[in-house]
Amino acid sequence: MSGLNRLGLLEARTLLRRREISAVELARACLAAMERGRALNAFITETPERALAMAEAADARLARGEGGLLEGLPIAVKDLFCTAGVRTTAASRILANFVPPYESTVTAKLWAEGAVLLGKANLDEFAMGSSNTTSAFGPVINPWTPPGTEPGLVPGGSSGGSAAAVAAFLCPAATGTDTGGSIRQPASFCGIVGIKPTYGRCSRFGIVAFASSLDQAGAFARSVADAALLLQAMAGFDPKDSTSADLPVPDWVGELAPRVRGLRIGIPEEYRVPGMPAEIETLWARGAEWLRAQGAELVSVSLPHTRFALPTYYIIAPAEASSNLARYDGMRYGLRVRGRDLVDTYKRTRGEGFGAEVRRRILIGTYVLSAGYYDAYYLKAQKVRRRIVEDFQRAFERCDALLAPTAPSAAFRIGEKSDDPVAMYLNDVFTVTVNLAGLPGISVPAGLSAEGLPLGLQVIGRPWDETTVFAVARALEEAAGFSAVPPRAVEV
Amino acid sequence: MAWTIRGRTGEWELVCGLEIHAQVISKAKLFSGAATSFGAEPNTQVSPIDAGMPGMLPVLNGFCVEQAVKTGLALDAEINKVSIFERKNYFYPDLPQGYQISQYQHPIVGRGRVLLDLPDGTTKAIGITRLHLEQDAGKSLHGAREGVTLVDLNRCGVALMEIVTEPDIRAPEEAVLFLKKLRSLLRYVGTCDGNMEEGSLRCDANVSVRRLGETRLGTRCEIKNVNSMRFVAKAIEYEARRQVELLENGGIVEQETRLFDAAKGETRPMRSKEEAHDYRYFPDPDLLPLELDDALVARLRAELPELPDAKKARFVREYGLSAYDAGVLVAERAAADYFEAVARGRDPKQAANWVINELFGALAKRGLDIEACPLPPEALGELLDLLAEGRISGKIAKEVFHEAFESGARPRAIVEARGLEQVTDVGAIEPIVDKLLADNPAQVANARKNPKVVGWFVGQVMKATGGRANPELVNDLLRKKLGLG
Numbered sequence: 001m002s003g004l005n006r007l008g009l010l011e012a013r014t015l016l017r018r019r020e021i022s023a024v025e026l027a028r029a030c031l032a033a034m035e036r037g038r039a040l041n042a043f044i045t046e047t048p049e050r051a052l053a054m055a056e057a058a059d060a061r062l063a064r065g066e067g068g069l070l071e072g073l074p075i076a077v078k079d080l081f082c083t084a085g086v087r088t089t090a091a092s093r094i095l096a097n098f099v100p101p102y103e104s105t106v107t108a109k110l111w112a113e114g115a116v117l118l119g120k121a122n123l124d125e126f127a128m129g130s131s132n133t134t135s136a137f138g139p140v141i142n143p144w145t146p147p148g149t150e151p152g153l154v155p156g157g158s159s160g161g162s163a164a165a166v167a168a169f170l171c172p173a174a175t176g177t178d179t180g181g182s183i184r185q186p187a188s189f190c191g192i193v194g195i196k197p198t199y200g201r202c203s204r205f206g207i208v209a210f211a212s213s214l215d216q217a218g219a220f221a222r223s224v225a226d227a228a229l230l231l232q233a234m235a236g237f238d239p240k241d242s243t244s245a246d247l248p249v250p251d252w253v254g255e256l257a258p259r260v261r262g263l264r265i266g267i268p269e270e271y272r273v274p275g276m277p278a279e280i281e282t283l284w285a286r287g288a289e290w291l292r293a294q295g296a297e298l299v300s301v302s303l304p305h306t307r308f309a310l311p312t313y314y315i316i317a318p319a320e321a322s323s324n325l326a327r328y329d330g331m332r333y334g335l336r337v338r339g340r341d342l343v344d345t346y347k348r349t350r351g352e353g354f355g356a357e358v359r360r361r362i363l364i365g366t367y368v369l370s371a372g373y374y375d376a377y378y379l380k381a382q383k384v385r386r387r388i389v390e391d392f393q394r395a396f397e398r399c400d401a402l403l404a405p406t407a408p409s410a411a412f413r414i415g416e417k418s419d420d421p422v423a424m425y426l427n428d429v430f431t432v433t434v435n436l437a438g439l440p441g442i443s444v445p446a447g448l449s450a451e452g453l454p455l456g457l458q459v460i461g462r463p464w465d466e467t468t469v470f471a472v473a474r475a476l477e478e479a480a481g482f483s484a485v486p487p488r489a490v491e492v
Numbered sequence: 493m494a495w496t497i498r499g500r501t502g503e504w505e506l507v508c509g510l511e512i513h514a515q516v517i518s519k520a521k522l523f524s525g526a527a528t529s530f531g532a533e534p535n536t537q538v539s540p541i542d543a544g545m546p547g548m549l550p551v552l553n554g555f556c557v558e559q560a561v562k563t564g565l566a567l568d569a570e571i572n573k574v575s576i577f578e579r580k581n582y583f584y585p586d587l588p589q590g591y592q593i594s595q596y597q598h599p600i601v602g603r604g605r606v607l608l609d610l611p612d613g614t615t616k617a618i619g620i621t622r623l624h625l626e627q628d629a630g631k632s633l634h635g636a637r638e639g640v641t642l643v644d645l646n647r648c649g650v651a652l653m654e655i656v657t658e659p660d661i662r663a664p665e666e667a668v669l670f671l672k673k674l675r676s677l678l679r680y681v682g683t684c685d686g687n688m689e690e691g692s693l694r695c696d697a698n699v700s701v702r703r704l705g706e707t708r709l710g711t712r713c714e715i716k717n718v719n720s721m722r723f724v725a726k727a728i729e730y731e732a733r734r735q736v737e738l739l740e741n742g743g744i745v746e747q748e749t750r751l752f753d754a755a756k757g758e759t760r761p762m763r764s765k766e767e768a769h770d771y772r773y774f775p776d777p778d779l780l781p782l783e784l785d786d787a788l789v790a791r792l793r794a795e796l797p798e799l800p801d802a803k804k805a806r807f808v809r810e811y812g813l814s815a816y817d818a819g820v821l822v823a824e825r826a827a828a829d830y831f832e833a834v835a836r837g838r839d840p841k842q843a844a845n846w847v848i849n850e851l852f853g854a855l856a857k858r859g860l861d862i863e864a865c866p867l868p869p870e871a872l873g874e875l876l877d878l879l880a881e882g883r884i885s886g887k888i889a890k891e892v893f894h895e896a897f898e899s900g901a902r903p904r905a906i907v908e909a910r911g912l913e914q915v916t917d918v919g920a921i922e923p924i925v926d927k928l929l930a931d932n933p934a935q936v937a938n939a940r941k942n943p944k945v946v947g948w949f950v951g952q953v954m955k956a957t958g959g960r961a962n963p964e965l966v967n968d969l970l971r972k973k974l975g976l977g
Binding site: 082206207369 | 770
C-alpha cells in the first residue's frame with residue numbers, strides 16, 4: 001500500500017485497529033519517507049531499528065485486541081526529550097554524543113500508549129531560536145521552499161525539525177516544546193497544527209531545560225484532531241515535576257467538535273503591530289469572520305502590556321537559561337575540551353560546545369542576574385510578567401478565547417535575519433505573551449501568503465481550557481479548508 | 493561572660509556570630525530519592541538529579557521540611573509560612589548543576605534564640621537570625637591520584653540546615669557553649685546527629701573586635717573550618733588577638749574569608765579567588781514557593797519532646813537537684829532519660845550523683861556514649877536500693893558498680909555471689925573488736941586520750957571483715973567498749 005506516510009494519526013489508527021494495515025508497514029512507509037526527505041535535515045537521529053521493533057510489538061498487541069491510545073502510530077520526537085538509550089543532543093555540540101540512561105515522562109507516556117519512535121527531530125540549539133538555523137547539526141529546510149530557491153526557507157523554530165517532518169509527510173505527528181512560540185511559529189511557517197498546552201499540563205521531567213518557567217511540551221500534527229490525540233497521550237500530572245498540575249486530562253479527542261456558537265472571541269487590539277504585512281491583517285480579519293459566521297461573538301479586548309512582552313521574555317528566558325545551562329561543564333558527560341586548568345577547561349568546553357546564539361543568551365542571562373542589574377532587569381521583568389498575566393485575566397472576563405496571528409510573517413529565507421537578533425526575536429511577538437502567562441495556544445493553518453506560503457492563526461485560551469482552544473481551532477480548520485501540499489512533500 | 497583582650501593601647505571586646513551547617517537526619521536527599529548514609533563507596537548514592545543530568549528536576553523532600561520546622565521550633569524561632577528556594581550560581585566540579593539550591597531572601601525559619609547557662613550561674617540569650625534549607629555540594633579529592641581531582645557526589649544534594657546567629661557572642665567560650673547547646677537541641681528533636689567528625693555539624697565563625705565601650709561593629713573576618721568543639725574557642729581567640737594586634741599597629745582588618753589551621757592553631761587567608769563571586773541568586777523556577785499550613789506546624793509543635801531548658805527547670809523543681817547537676821543531666825536526652833529511670837522511686841539527689849560521677853566517669857573512660865551504656869538504669873537502681881537497704885556499704889557499692897559495668901551482671905547477683913552483704917550482726921563483729929582491743933593496749937590508751945584514734949580501730953575492723961562490716965555499727969561498738977560514750 002503506497003502513501004501510508006500521508007495518513008494522519010486518527011486515520012491510521014482506524015486502519016490499524018481494523019488490521020487493514022500493520023504498524024510495521026506504517027513505520028516502514030515513514031522511514032522510507034524520512035530517507036527520501038533527508039535533504040530537509042529534519043532529523044538529527046533516525047531510529048529505524050527501534051521503530052520496527054516497537055511497531056512489531058504494537059502489531060502483536062493489536063492482534064490481541066489490545067493497545068493504547070497511540071498503538072502502532074509512528075511519531076517524531078524533538079531532540080530535546082531525553083530518550084533512554086537513544087542519543088539526545090538538544091542540537092548542541094556539547095551533547096552531540098549524549099545518550100541518556102532515562103526517559104522523559106512525556107515520551108514514556110507515549111511509548112506506554114503504543115507510539116513508535118521514528119527518530120529525534122532537529123531543532124534550534126537548546127531550543128533557542130525562531131528559524132532552526134542555530135542547530136549544531138545544520139539548518140532544517142522548510143518543505144514549502146519553492147523549487148530552485150536557495151538556500152531555502154526556514155521552517156521556523158525552535159521545533160523546526162518536528163514541524164518540517166510533519167509538513168513534508170515524513171511522519172503523521174511529532175512532539176515539540178514551546179518556550180516563546182517554538183511550536184506555534186514553526187506550525188504556522190510549515191502549514192500544520194501546533195498546540196502548546198497550559199504550563200504544567202505536560203511534565204518537563206526529562207526535557208532538556210531552556211527556560212523552566214516557560215518551557216512546555218506540545219504536539220504537531222496535520223489536523224486539530226490529531227494534535228489533540230497526541231497531546232492527550234502526552235499530558236498528565238507527574239510527581240517528578242513540581243510545576244506539573246495534578247489535574248485530570250480531558251478526553252479532548254472524544255469531545256472535539258467545531259463548536260463556537262455562543263462563544264465570545266476576543267480580538268486583542270494591541271496585536272496590530274506596526275509594520276505587520278497587510279495579508280496577515282487580512283487573514284486575521286477573515287478568521288474572525290469565519291468564527292462569527294459559525295455563531296461566535298467577536299469582542300475587542302485590550303492587553304495593554306503587550307509591547308513589554310518581548311523585552312520581558314528576552315530577560316526572563318535567558319536568565320533562566322544561563323543557570324539551566326551551567327551544568328554543561330564538561331565534567332560528567334558531554335563534550336570536554338581540556339584546557340590548562342579548571343577554569344580554562346570550562347571556558348574551552350563551553351566556548352566550543354555552545355553555538356553563538358546560546359552563548360549570546362547565556363551572556364544576556366548572566367548580565368541581567370548580576371549584582372547591581374538584578375533589580376533593573378530580572379526583578380522588573382518579573383513585575384511586568386505579572387501585569388501581562390493580569391491583562392489576560394481581565395481579557396478573559398470578557399471573552400472565552402482570543403484570536404490572533406501566530407507570527408508577523410510567513411517563512412523567511414535561511415540566513416535572512418541571522419545577523420540581526422532583534423529582527424529574529426520579533427518573530428515571537430504574538431507568541432511569547434502566551435508563555436509568559438502560561439496559557440494554552442494553538443496555531444492552525446488558515447491560508448497562503450501571496451508567495452504561496454502558509455500562514456497560521458493562533459487561538460489562545462484560559463488556563464487549563466484546552467477544550468475551548470481545540471473547539472475554536474477546529475472551527476477555524478473547517479472554515480479554512482486548508483489542503484495545500486508543500487512543494488517538497490515526500491511521496492513513497 | 494566578661495572576656496576582653498588587653499592590648500597595648502587598651503581593652504578590646506570580641507564580637508562574634510556563628511554560621512552552622514547541620515546535616516538533616518533524613519534517609520533521602522533534599523531534592524532526590526538518593527540515600528544519604530555516611531561512608532558509602534564514592535558515587536554510589538547519586539541519582540541523575542544529583543548529578544545534574546540534562547532534563548532532571550528537583551522535587552522537595554517533605555520530611556526534610558518537617559525537620560527544619562522542628563529545628564526552628566526548638567530554636568524558639570518564627571516559622572515562615574512561605575519560603576522560597578533560590579539558585580546560588582557558581583562553577584565547581586563538585587557542584588554538578590552549576591548552582592546550589594538554597595534559600596536566600598525568604599528562609600523557612602526566621603528569628604529565634606538559644607539560652608546559654610554561663611559558668612557564673614547566669615543565663616545569656618544568643619539570637620538566631622535565620623535557618624534555611626539548602627543542598628550540600630559533593631566532595632573534591634585533590635591529590636588522591638597524581639595530577640587529577642576526584643569528585644565524590646554522594647554528599648551532593650544532602651539536606652543541610654544553615655543556622656545563622658546574631659553577633660551576640662562576646663567570649664570564645666560562649667561560642668563553645670552555644671555549639672554544645674545547639675548540638676543538644678538538634679539531638680533532642682532528632683534533626684541532626686551533631687557529629688562534627690563526620691561533618692554533619694560544621695561551623696564557621698564571623699569574628700570582629702572593637703574597643704571596649706564602642707557600639708559600632710568592626711570589620712569582620714569569616715573563619716572557615718572550625719569543625720570541632722576544641723578548636724572553636726582557639727580559632728576565635730586567635731583571630732580576635734590577630735585583629736587587635738593588627739589594629740593597634742595601625743593596620744586595618746580586611747573583610748575576608750580565613751581558614752583555621754588546627755595543626756598550627758592559626759587562621760590564614762584562604763587562597764585568593766580570581767574575582768569576587770557574584771552568585772546571581774534568583775528563585776528556582778523548577779520549584780514552587782514552599783507554603784506551610786498551620787496544621788502542619790501545630791502538629792510538629794505538639795510532637796516536640798521536652799526540650800533541655802524545660803527539662804532542667806523540672807529537674808530542679810521536681811527532684812531538688814542543683815542547677816548545675818540538672819544542666820549536666822539534660823545535655824543529652826538519653827542521659828536525662830537514664831537519670832529519670834534511676835531516680836524513679838529513689839532518692840533523686842543520690843541518683844544524680846551516681847549518674848554524674850560514677851556512670852559518666854565510667855562511660856568517659858571507655859569512650860562510650862550513654863546510648864551504648866552497658867549498665868541498664870534498672871541495674872543502677874538495684875545498686876542504689878542495696879545501698880538504701882543498708883545491705884552494702886558505699887565503698888562496696890562502688891566496687892559492685894564497676895563490676896556490673898564491666899561484666900553486665902546484676903548488682904544483687906554480684907553481692908550474693910561474692911558474699912559482699914554488709915555485716916550488721918553485733919555478735920559477728922564483737923569478737924573481732926574484742927581481739928583487736930586486747931592485741932593493741934597502747935592504741936587503746938591513745939584512744940582514750942584522743943578519740944580520733946577510734947578511726948584507726950574502725951579501719952582495722954573493716955580490713956578484718958573485708959569491708960563488709962557496717963562502719964557505723966563498728967564505730968558505736970568501739971566507742972562503747974573504750975568508754976567514750
